[in-house]
Amino acid sequence: MKHAKRLNALKSALFAGSSLAFCLSNSAMAESANDLFDLSIEELVNLEITTVSRKAERLADATSAVFVITRDDIARHGIRSIPDALRLAPGLHVAQIDANKWAIGSRGLNGRYANKLLVLMDGRLLYTPSFSGVFWDVQSTLIEEIERIEIIRGPGAVAWGTNAVNGVVNIITRSSSEANGGAVVGGLDPQGGSFFAARYEGRMTDEATYRTFVKYQSAEGNQLLDGSDAADDWDLLRASFRADWLIDNKEFKLTVEGYSGEMGTTQQTFSPVPPTYLARSEDDSEVTGAFVMGHWTVSHNENAHTNGQAYVDYTDRSSFLFGEQRTTYSLDVQHHRTMGRHEIVAGGWLRFNNYDLAGSGVVQFLDTIEDDTVISVFIQDEITLVEDELDLILGLKLEDNELSPNDIEVMPTVRMLWKPIDDHALWASVTRAVRTPSIADLTAIANDIVPPVPPGDPLNPTPLPARVASIGNPDFQSESNLAYELGARGQISGNISYDLAWFTMDYEDIRSFSQGDAFCQPSGVSFSADPFCVLTSDSVLATLIFSNVNEATISGVEATLDWMVRKDLRLRTTLSYADEDLKEQPDTLTVGGTYPEWQFSLRSEWSPTDNVDVAALVRYVDELNFHNLQEYWQANAHLRWRIEDSWVLSMGVRNLMDDVTAEYKSEMGDVVPVAIERTAFINLRYSF
Numbered sequence: 001m002k003h004a005k006r007l008n009a010l011k012s013a014l015f016a017g018s019s020l021a022f023c024l025s026n027s028a029m030a031e032s033a034n035d036l037f038d039l040s041i042e043e044l045v046n047l048e049i050t051t052v053s054r055k056a057e058r059l060a061d062a063t064s065a066v067f068v069i070t071r072d073d074i075a076r077h078g079i080r081s082i083p084d085a086l087r088l089a090p091g092l093h094v095a096q097i098d099a100n101k102w103a104i105g106s107r108g109l110n111g112r113y114a115n116k117l118l119v120l121m122d123g124r125l126l127y128t129p130s131f132s133g134v135f136w137d138v139q140s141t142l143i144e145e146i147e148r149i150e151i152i153r154g155p156g157a158v159a160w161g162t163n164a165v166n167g168v169v170n171i172i173t174r175s176s177s178e179a180n181g182g183a184v185v186g187g188l189d190p191q192g193g194s195f196f197a198a199r200y201e202g203r204m205t206d207e208a209t210y211r212t213f214v215k216y217q218s219a220e221g222n223q224l225l226d227g228s229d230a231a232d233d234w235d236l237l238r239a240s241f242r243a244d245w246l247i248d249n250k251e252f253k254l255t256v257e258g259y260s261g262e263m264g265t266t267q268q269t270f271s272p273v274p275p276t277y278l279a280r281s282e283d284d285s286e287v288t289g290a291f292v293m294g295h296w297t298v299s300h301n302e303n304a305h306t307n308g309q310a311y312v313d314y315t316d317r318s319s320f321l322f323g324e325q326r327t328t329y330s331l332d333v334q335h336h337r338t339m340g341r342h343e344i345v346a347g348g349w350l351r352f353n354n355y356d357l358a359g360s361g362v363v364q365f366l367d368t369i370e371d372d373t374v375i376s377v378f379i380q381d382e383i384t385l386v387e388d389e390l391d392l393i394l395g396l397k398l399e400d401n402e403l404s405p406n407d408i409e410v411m412p413t414v415r416m417l418w419k420p421i422d423d424h425a426l427w428a429s430v431t432r433a434v435r436t437p438s439i440a441d442l443t444a445i446a447n448d449i450v451p452p453v454p455p456g457d458p459l460n461p462t463p464l465p466a467r468v469a470s471i472g473n474p475d476f477q478s479e480s481n482l483a484y485e486l487g488a489r490g491q492i493s494g495n496i497s498y499d500l501a502w503f504t505m506d507y508e509d510i511r512s513f514s515q516g517d518a519f520c521q522p523s524g525v526s527f528s529a530d531p532f533c534v535l536t537s538d539s540v541l542a543t544l545i546f547s548n549v550n551e552a553t554i555s556g557v558e559a560t561l562d563w564m565v566r567k568d569l570r571l572r573t574t575l576s577y578a579d580e581d582l583k584e585q586p587d588t589l590t591v592g593g594t595y596p597e598w599q600f601s602l603r604s605e606w607s608p609t610d611n612v613d614v615a616a617l618v619r620y621v622d623e624l625n626f627h628n629l630q631e632y633w634q635a636n637a638h639l640r641w642r643i644e645d646s647w648v649l650s651m652g653v654r655n656l657m658d659d660v661t662a663e664y665k666s667e668m669g670d671v672v673p674v675a676i677e678r679t680a681f682i683n684l685r686y687s688f
Contacts, residue, residue, distance in 0.1 A: 037605070038072035041497050041564050045423075045489075051150040051170040053380055053393070054159045055336050055345050063393055063415035063427040065091065065153040065487055065501035065558060071174075074146060076605050076615040078638035078652040078681070080190050080217075082139050082171060085146075087619065088603065090574035091153040091501075091558040092167070093595055095621070095664035098232035098674040099191055099219045100137040100263040103664045106153050106167030107503065108554040108578050108595045111667045115511075116165035116435055116481075118156065122173055122255070123309050123332065124293055129353055129372065129403065130324055132163055132438040135317070137263050138287050139171075140236055142197055142213045144185070147174040153558060154503055155433035155483050157411040158395035161349075161376045162404075165433040165481050166505065166554075175253075176211035176244045179203040187683030190654050192220030193233070195683065210243040221264065222674050225662060229266075230674045231282040236261030249299040258290035266672045267320050269361065270448050270467055272538040277452040277465040280672055285319035308333040321670060322365075322444075323358035341384040348377035357439065362670060366472060367443040372402040380413075391417040404436040404478050424490030435479040441511065441546050443472040451669045452539065466540045467521070470513065473546040482506045495564035504555040509548035515587040516543035550590045551583040568607045575600050591667065593625030611642040627665045633657050648685040654678065 039047065047059045047068055059066060067089045079085045083102045087094045093110050095103045105114040115132035118125070121141065126134050149171050156168035182200035189195040199213035218235035240257040263285040271279035293311035300306065313328040334347025351374040359365050380395035393415040398408055413431040420426065440446070452465040460466040487501040517526050519541045520533035527533060527540055534540065556578035563571045576599045580592045600620040607613050615638045623631045638652035655661055660675035 037564075037567075037570065037607070039070060041491065041495055041562060044068070044070075044562070045491060045497055047148075049150050050172075051152055051156070051168060052159065053345060053382070053395075054334060054347070055343070060425055060489065061391075061417060063391075063417050063429055063487075064156070065485065065499075065503070067091070067151045067153070067499070067560065069149040069151070071147055073605075074143060076613050076638070076640065077603070077617060077636070078190065078615070078640065078650050078683075080143055080195060080681075080683075082141075082143075082146075082149075083136055084190065085143070085149060086151070086169065087601075087617070089149075089151045090499075090560050090601070091576045091599075092151065093599065093621070096676050097664045097666055097671060098230055098265065098676075099222055100232060100234040101265075101666065101671065102136040103594075104134070104136065105595060106151075107505065107556065108166065108580050109552075109592075110595045111591075112664075112671075113440075113667065115438060116163065116479075117167045117169065118160055118164035119169045119171075120160070121171040122293070122295070123170070124291065124311050124313065125328070125330070125351075127163060128315065128324070128326065129438055130322075130326070130355075130357065131440045132435060135287075135315075137234065138236065138259055138261075138289060140215070140217060140238060140259070141171070141173065141257075142199060142215050142238070142240070144183070144197075144199070145173045145211070145213065147172050153501065154429075154485055154505075155413075155431045155481060157431060157433035158378055158380060158397045158413045161374075161378075161397060161399050161411075162401060162409055162434045162436045162478070165435050165479070166483075173242075174211075176201050176209040176242055177246070179209045181688055183685060183687040185683055185685040188681045189217060189219055190652065190679055190681045192677075192679050192681075193218035193235070204243070207247050208243060208245045210241065212239075212241045214239045222677050223660065224266065225673050225675055230672070231266045232264050232674060234261065234263045236287070251295075251297040253293075253295040255291075255293045258288075260288045262286055263319075265320060266674075267670050268451070268672050269670075270452060270465075270539065272465070274465075275454065277454060277539075278669075283320040285317060288316040290314050303338040304336065306333070306335045318358075320360065320362065321668075322360055322363040323356075325356040327354045328352070343382040343384075344379070346377075346379040348375070350375055355439070362447050362668075364445045364447075365439070365443050366445060367474065369403075369439050369443060374402070375400045389419050393417070399434075401436045403439070403442065405475065406478055409434045409436065409478060425488070427485075427487045427489075429483070429485045431483050431485075433481045433483065435481075437476045437478060441472055441476045442474050444470075445472065446470045446668060447541070448670075449544075449668045460540075462527070462534055462540050464520075464534050464537060464540050466518075466542055468542050468544060471516065471543050471545045476511075476546050477509045477548040479510050479548070480508050482508075497562045499558075499560040501558045502556075503558075504553060507552040507554070510550050510552050510590055512547050512550040512584070513544035513589040513591075514547040514549060516545045518542045544589065547588065549585045549588055552590060552592075553581045553583075555579050555581070570605045571602070572605075573600075573602045591626060594627065594667065596622035596624060596631075598622040613640040614638070615640075621663075624664070626667075629662055629665070632661055632663075634661060646687050648687075649682070650685075651680070651682040653680045 152168040156164040186196040197215040201211040221233040222230045238259040242255045245252040268278045291313040295309045297307040309332045315326045330351045332349035376399040378397040383392045395413040397411040415429040447469045453460040483505040485503045489499040520537035521539045525533040558576040603617040617636045619634045635656040640650040655678040
C-alpha cells in the first residue's frame, strides 16, 4: 500500500509537470530564445568537466555518474547557499537539520557527520579529519562566483584518494579574467535574516586580473517541533581576494580568503529529572577560518602539461560539542600527457595536519593526536581501443595516512566507455575506495549520543534512565567499498537528454558499534559487576565501542531526464532509489535508515521574456526510519527580473507546501529537533 501510494504521488507530479509544459508551450514565445539559457541540451552534454579523472573531458565521455550544476541553474533558482544548490542534483540526499546544520550524503549512510562524501572547492579539501566530514555552516563563498558544481555519485578514490567513497562534490569558482567591474547585492535571505555582498573585478596589467568581495549573511531562527524558538540563528562575514595571471604558456592563480561568525543551537543534555531526562540550553558556536591557495599550470606542448596546487588552511571552532583548531598544509602536483592511444594522468600530494582539540561535557578525547601526514600517488591511463567508440581506463591510487593502521591503502579502478551509436554512450566501472579512520573513530568518547531510555522501557531493565555513549577504538580499521556501476547517457533528440546509472556497493569493515559494559553514574562502577550500584546513582551509562565487524551492501538506480520543451522552457526530472542491506553480527549495531529509499524532483525553468526568468522545484523525500521522520513533499519558486542592464530583482519562496518541515535530526542527541519554516525572500543586485 505504501509503495503504491508513492507511485501514485510520483505519477501525479509527472502529470502536473507535463501539463505545465503543455500549457506554457501554447503561450507566447520569447522574442529572443538564443540568450535565454546559457547552455542548450547539446552544449550541456558536451560540457567540459575535470573532477572524474582530474583532466578536462566532455561530460558525455565520463565513466562515472556525473551531474553538473551550472552558474545559470544557480541564478535561475535564486540559490544563496551551497547545500541549497546541491538539492538540484540527482542521487544526493540534502536535508536541513536547523538553520546552520545540514546532512548531505550520496548513496546511503547519511548524517550530520556523514563521512563518505568528499567535498572540494577549486581542489581544496573541505573535510575535517576530526570526523571525516564537512562543516557545512562555513562553506559560504559568494554564490555568484561559482562557475559550476561537479558532482560524482559513487567512488572517486583514484583521482581524489581516501574518503571519496560514495561521492565527490567539486565546487569550481570563476576566473577573474573577465574583469567585468563590480556589483552590489543585498536583501532578505531565503532562510530569513539578511544578506549583503559587494564585489569588484578588474585588471592589474594586460596579463593579470583580480577579484575581491566581502559578504555578510545571517539567518533567523526556526522553531522546535513543540513550537518554541530554536535559537538557531546565525551570521557569517567573509572576505576574499583572488588574482589570475596568464603569461605565455603558464597560468597562475592566487586566492586569499577568511571568515568569522557565530552559529546558534538549542542543544540538549542529560538531566536526571523525569519524564524526558533531558535539559535544554542555548549555545553560540564561534567559527573562524582562513586560507591561502596558489595554483599553477604549465603547458609543455599540445600533448603535455603539468599543474600544481599548494595551500594553507586554518580552522578554529569553539562549540558545545568540542573545540578544534586545525592548520592544514597541502601540496598537490600532477602531469598530463598524451602518447598515441594512451592518455596518462599521474601525480600525487603531500598533506600535513596540525591539531589542537578540546573536549567538553559531551565529547572527550582519550588520546591526544597533535598531527598527521598523508602521502598519496596515483596514475591513470585512458587507452583508446577503437577510435571514437571504445575506451578502457585503468587507474591506481596508493595512499599512506598516519591515522590509518594500514601501511598503504590500495585503491584501483577499471572503467570502460562504449559509444555504439552517435550521441549515446554506455559505461561500466569497478572501483575500490577506502575511508580512513577519523580522530573521533580512534579516540573520542561521545556521551548521550541518543536521548536516554527511561526506566520501565523494554530496552532498559534498570530503575534508572539509561544513557548511551560511544567510545573510540585505537585499533579501528579503514572502511572499504567495492563499487560496481553501469551507466548510459545520451540525447534522444536535439532537445531531450537522459542519464541512467545502476550501482551496487559492497562495504567491508564498516563502522559499527559493539556492545560494551554499562556503568552506574556518577560513580563509574560496572553494573554487571555490582548491580546494586543503581541504589546510589542517578543514571546508567551503556557503552558502545567503535568496531569494524559488520558489512553492508547498498544498491540502487538513478535517472535524469532533461527536456528543452521550447527555446524558452526547460523541464528536468530526477528519480533515485537506494536500498541499504546491513549484515550485522550479534551484539553489534550498524546505523541504517538514515537515507531515503526514494527521492524524486521536478524542476521547471521558464523565460517568458528576455528579461524575466521563472523557476520552480518540487521534491519528494522518502521516510527515514532511524530518525522516525515521515516522507514529505517540498516546493520552491523563484522569479528573476533583469530590470535593465545594471539592475536585477529576484524574489522567491521556500517550502511552499508546508508551514514547517522536519527534514532531519542530528544522529547525536545533542541538537533538539527543528522544524524548517517557510520563508520568502527578495534581493536586489546593482552592477557597475
